[in-house]
Amino acid sequence: MPEVIRAADCGNSPKNQRAEEIALALYGVGALPEDQIAQDAVWDRAAGAVSGRRAILGAIDPDGIARVAIDQVVTHGKAGSVSGRITRGADTRLFCHVIRFTSASARQIAQLVSFEHPGGR
Template structure:
């Protein structure tokens, strides 16, 4: 089971908490409800970009296992948010990560685009 240290930035913001939940689901911790994705949503990540609800849902099943994830910062404003921190996959050194999430509106009802990256750090 992945150990997760959550960000203190989410305590007073439902949108921050939602962004953190989405980012963790992208990393294989928890589930991402498919209805949160706009029909033409895209997920740009290392190796390949995927477009559409079904393609993103399928890609979520291919996430590597993590030993631990530490979310250090969550920021949302308007139609965008970012979640960043550190993580370690099984058998690898720690890495830093960031997920940038663009919603279809400032109400954060659906996701239009996700850009994810990680690197040694």
């Protein structure tokens, strides 16, 4: 299991906590329950877009992840973003996950858009 450093500002917002949990689950830290992903959800990412609940769950690949540090979590209405740094081996990269929910209650994911960028020292 990777070392995890959580954002300090999530404690007072259940929706921010939910967004942070989703981002961590995309890196294999914790589970992303199947029923929390809409049947026709899409995950746009550098490795290629995947569509559908099962395809998204199957695309999660935590291999080689040593550390996940969450710097910022922001949610508003039906959307949220989680950014920070991810370390695989000696390579640390910046990341950002944009999460769009099916409703403002943030119970089900409609779309994920994920970016990673070199230079996350």
